[in-house]
Amino acid sequence: MAAxxxxxxxxxxxxxxxAVNGVTLEIHEREFFALLGPSxxxxxxxxxxxxxxxxxxxxxxxxxxxxxGGVPPYRRPVNMMFQxxxxxxxxxxxxxxxFGLKQDGLPKDAIAARVEEMLALVxxxxxxxxxxxxxxGGQRQRVALARSLAKRPKxxxxxxxxxxxxxxxxxxxxxxxxxxxxxxxTTFVIVTHDQDEAMTVADRIAVMDHGRVAQTGxxxxxxxxxxxxxxxxxxxxxxxxxxxxxxxxxxxxxxxREGLKLRVAxxxxxxxxxxxxxxxxxxxxxxxxxxxxxxxxxxxxxxxSEIGYLGATSLYQVxxxxxxxxxxxxxxxxARAFHVNDRVWLSWAADAGTVLVE
Amino acid sequence: xxxxxxxTRLSILAPYAWLVAFxxxxxxxxxxxxxxxxxxxxxxxEPLFDLSxxxxxxxxxxxxxxxxxxxxxxxxxxxxxxxxxxxxxxAISTAILLLTGYPVAYAMARAPRRWQGVLVLLxxxxxxxxxxxxxxxxxxxxxxxxxxxxxxxxxxxxxxxxSWLATDHAVYIGIVYSYFPFMVLPLYAALERMDETLLEAxxxxxxxxxxxxxxxxxxxxxxxxxxxxxxxxxxxxxEFVIPDLLGSSSTAMIGQVLWLEFFGNxxxxxxSALAVVLLVLLVTPITIYRQxxxxxxxxx
Numbered sequence: 001m002a003a004x005x006x007x008x009x010x011x012x013x014x015x016x017x018x019a020v021n022g023v024t025l026e027i028h029e030r031e032f033f034a035l036l037g038p039s040x041x042x043x044x045x046x047x048x049x050x051x052x053x054x055x056x057x058x059x060x061x062x063x064x065x066x067x068x069g070g071v072p073p074y075r076r077p078v079n080m081m082f083q084x085x086x087x088x089x090x091x092x093x094x095x096x097x098x099f100g101l102k103q104d105g106l107p108k109d110a111i112a113a114r115v116e117e118m119l120a121l122v123x124x125x126x127x128x129x130x131x132x133x134x135x136x137g138g139q140r141q142r143v144a145l146a147r148s149l150a151k152r153p154k155x156x157x158x159x160x161x162x163x164x165x166x167x168x169x170x171x172x173x174x175x176x177x178x179x180x181x182x183x184x185x186t187t188f189v190i191v192t193h194d195q196d197e198a199m200t201v202a203d204r205i206a207v208m209d210h211g212r213v214a215q216t217g218x219x220x221x222x223x224x225x226x227x228x229x230x231x232x233x234x235x236x237x238x239x240x241x242x243x244x245x246x247x248x249x250x251x252x253x254x255x256x257r258e259g260l261k262l263r264v265a266x267x268x269x270x271x272x273x274x275x276x277x278x279x280x281x282x283x284x285x286x287x288x289x290x291x292x293x294x295x296x297x298x299x300x301x302x303x304x305s306e307i308g309y310l311g312a313t314s315l316y317q318v319x320x321x322x323x324x325x326x327x328x329x330x331x332x333x334x335a336r337a338f339h340v341n342d343r344v345w346l347s348w349a350a351d352a353g354t355v356l357v358e
Numbered sequence: 359x360x361x362x363x364x365x366t367r368l369s370i371l372a373p374y375a376w377l378v379a380f381x382x383x384x385x386x387x388x389x390x391x392x393x394x395x396x397x398x399x400x401x402x403x404e405p406l407f408d409l410s411x412x413x414x415x416x417x418x419x420x421x422x423x424x425x426x427x428x429x430x431x432x433x434x435x436x437x438x439x440x441x442x443x444x445x446x447x448x449a450i451s452t453a454i455l456l457l458t459g460y461p462v463a464y465a466m467a468r469a470p471r472r473w474q475g476v477l478v479l480l481x482x483x484x485x486x487x488x489x490x491x492x493x494x495x496x497x498x499x500x501x502x503x504x505x506x507x508x509x510x511x512x513x514x515x516x517x518x519x520x521s522w523l524a525t526d527h528a529v530y531i532g533i534v535y536s537y538f539p540f541m542v543l544p545l546y547a548a549l550e551r552m553d554e555t556l557l558e559a560x561x562x563x564x565x566x567x568x569x570x571x572x573x574x575x576x577x578x579x580x581x582x583x584x585x586x587x588x589x590x591x592x593x594x595x596x597e598f599v600i601p602d603l604l605g606s607s608s609t610a611m612i613g614q615v616l617w618l619e620f621f622g623n624x625x626x627x628x629x630s631a632l633a634v635v636l637l638v639l640l641v642t643p644i645t646i647y648r649q650x651x652x653x654x655x656x657x658x
Contacts, residue, residue: 053558073561086559090577099573100563151563 003062004029004187005050005155010059012045019045021211022059027155032181032188034198037208038234043191046208047157050189051080063154074103079153083160085144087132093119093143094128100151118146121180138169149184158190162197174200195235199223207231223281225267228358232279237315239280239326245270245355252297252350260322263297265351277356282329284352287316287338288345297350302326304342318346385637392630393423403626427631437615437632441639444612447526447601448594451533455541455590456583458534463545463582464575467552478546481539493532493603500528500604528604533594541586548582549575584647592640612636 005027012020020042027033035043048054049061052073061068068076079100087096094115101111119125122142132140141161148156161177162170178201181188192198198205199219206216215222215231226232229240243257253270255262255278264278286292292299302320309332316328316338328346330338338344394403405422408415431437466477484492499505500522507519522528552575560570576583598613605611612632619629 051562053561072566073558074564074566078562080559080562082555082559084553084555086553086555088556088559088574099560099565103564103569147563 002029003027004031004064005189006060006062007046007049008060008062010046010049010056010061012042012049012054012056018211020049020056023208023211023213024059025206025213025216027187027189028204030185030187032178032190032201032203034202034205035189035191035208036195036198036205036235037193037214039193041208042211043193043208044159047080047159047189047191050155051078051157052076077151077153078155078157079148079151080157080159081144081148081161083163085132085140085164087140087143087147089132091131092128093124093130093132093135096132096143097147097150100147104151114150118150121149122146137164137166138173141165141173145180149186153186155187155189158188160192161190162192162194170197177201199235207234209234225354226279226356229277229279229356230358232277232354232356237282237327237329239278239282239285240356241278241280241324241326243276243278245272245274245276247272253355255355257324258322260300260320260324261298262353263350264353264355268355268357270355270357274357278353279356280326280348280353282315282327283313285326285328285346285348287318287328287330288347289337289342291345292347298348298352300326300346302344302346304338304340304344307336307338307340316344318344320346388630388633390423391626392427392628392634393425394627395422395424395426396625396627401626402624427627428635430628431631431635440610440612440615441635443610444595444597445639447529447533447609447611448591448597451530451537451594452541452587452591454530454534455537456587459538459541459545459586460583463542463549466542466546467549468554474550478543481542481546485539489536490599492536493599496528496532496535497523497603500531523604524606526605526609529601529609532600532604533597536600537590537594540589544585544589545579545582548579548585552578588644595640596636 003026005025007023007025010020010023011018023042023046025046035046037043045054049056050063050068052068052071055069063076063078088099091099097115097118098111101114106114115128116125119128122145124139124142124146127135127139127143132143135143141164145161148158158177162173165173174197177188177190181201188201190198190201199222202219204216204218205222207214207222209230214234215227217225222231222235226235226238232238233240241257241260241262243255243260243262245253246256247254248270252263252265255264255276262278268276270276291301300320300322302318304316305319305325306317308315308317310329312332313329314332314336316330317325318328319325326346390407391403394405396402397404405419407419411418462481466474466481469477502519502521502523504522506522507516510516511519522531556574556578557570560574561567565573595611596613596616597611598617601609601611602614602617616629616632616636619625619632
């Protein structure tokens with residue numbers, strides 16, 4: 001796939017603070033790309049560099065192979081949906097959506113037709129003459145979306161587009177956004193701190209931390225095969241077991257930690273004696289009252305110390321005999337099978353975990 | 359619905375009571391004087407409102423009222439000329455104030471937060487000196503060997519001193535200087551509230567800076583523009599001190615004419631009539647404007 005947007009060794013500083021630190025990134029055509037990270041990780045700055053509101057201190061931003069250096073925001077074929085929506089309060093909904101089209105000097109009837117089409121797209125037909133302050137939060141969000149799509153941008157930039165919505169509406173809107181992107185076949189770049197949001201909408205995610213890209217990949221890559229302790233911890237719930245590599249076999253790696261022996265199908269290159277972490281998702285751990293009959297690759301006995309009820313699942317904190325505490329997530333059934341202080345056996349497959357060195 | 363507490367009602371009444379006592383009642387007195395005739399008496403007009411004469415006295419009082427003063431004003435081209443001159447000076451000064459005040463207010467609103475308090479303080483700083491002293495200072499600056507001529511000569515912009523004092527230019531300089539804060543502060547208040555993201559949004563949608571200014575900044579600062587213009591235009595129209603001290607005898611703004619009628623000619627009825635006409639002249643367009651605004655607000 002061709003790269004539509006390329007960030008080339010981009011560095012951006014604000015005074016002493018380095019917001020973006022040598023980032024190289026490619027965004028493909030017709031892709032829904034997410035920049036995910038905690039606040040202050042540089043994801044919004046990266047988006048603003050693409051929109052033209054910031055200029056990089058080092059590196060270049062390319063769009064369609066063309067260097068965007070020196071091109072002001074009003075000449076870039078990208079449009080942004082702002083976190084605050086930034087709707088013009090003195091204009092009607094139609095006036096807001098038409099604003100960009102008027103700047104292009106389109107004929108009046110073409111503008112009217114496009115505005116109507118856009119409002120229908122976001123299900124706001126009939127709201128054309130309202131002012132922004134006469135709309136609900138969800139409606140304003142859709143006006144902002146319609147306005148940023150009206151000019152058919154090559155790339156649509158979404159800066160935390162759902163952050164201001166309440167939880168239920170936010171979850172519904174994720175799927176709408178995804179459907180919209182597939183319908184329009186436009187390249188979307190979303191900035192979010194919400195991993196569920198990124199996982200739901202994006203084809204690929206760049207996880208950012210302290211101005212650097214920690215990992216880029218599909219949501220599955222990021223979740224199943226995190227490349228560092230930090231990514232594993234940021235995306236989803238995880239058990240990080242710090243251990244020492246004892247032996248390396250062709251199909252798996254043996255590790256040990258205070259009497260707990262671990263076997264992990266490893267893709268990471270390690271050598272005996274190296275310290276490493278095993279990242280193990282709670283839902284990959286099976287929990288039972290008796291030792292598992294068919295011997296799995298990893299077994300450990302312990303005592304349930306705490307239970308967190310989450311509705312669909314329960315999260316069990318189990319203190320192993322070795323002293324280590326692991327989290328295990330189990331789907332809830334009619335009656336709760338395990339209680340605090342129950343003696344239980346945990347087991348998981350060798351390919352359930354990942355060995356991490358970083 | 360619960361009955362409002364008597365204190366609540368009183369607090370609603372208080373501003374109305376204030377307006378009645380200090381605006382409506384004085385206005386009615388002026389209106390009454392404007393309908394009277396001059397007299398060699400104390401006070402220098404008649405008829406006088408005298409309840410002791412009973413019903414007959416009241417009838418005589420109303421019979422004594424006339425529109426003679428108004429007829430006199432509209433018949434005399436000097437008064438009309440003075441009104442026109444005042445409105446013209448007020449309009450031009452307000453335009454200059456808007457054009458000079460807007461960039462200053464804009465720069466203040468875009469300055470770093472920690473500077474803004476200081477900048478506002480600097481704008482209102484002249485108020486700490488008496489207004490009259492500041493106008494006298496301008497007389498000094500504008501006189502033949504004053505600072506302005508010295509500076510212009512030193513810069514070789516002029517060869518011989520220009521007579522500034524006692525000209526319309528001096529009046530404009532004095533007015534623009536004196537009313538500057540009244541224009542800047544409401545503009546600043548409107549611009550300071552504006553969300554800067556809106557300008558980014560305008561740029562993002564393809565508007566170059568000047569068009570974003572025209573389509574977003576100016577419309578959003580309109581309340582400030584209206585407030586600033588009214589705060590300047592209305593008092594400038596009735597301005598007395600500045601044209602009297604800096605202008606020539608031919609400047610004769612309506613405030614000066616009014617003063618002359620009161621204190622020079624002791625013609626209170628004509629002076630009052632001049633004041634009433636000025637009030638109508640200023641209030642009518644504002645009322646029409648406010649009604650149009652209210653209608654627009656209702657429609658949206």
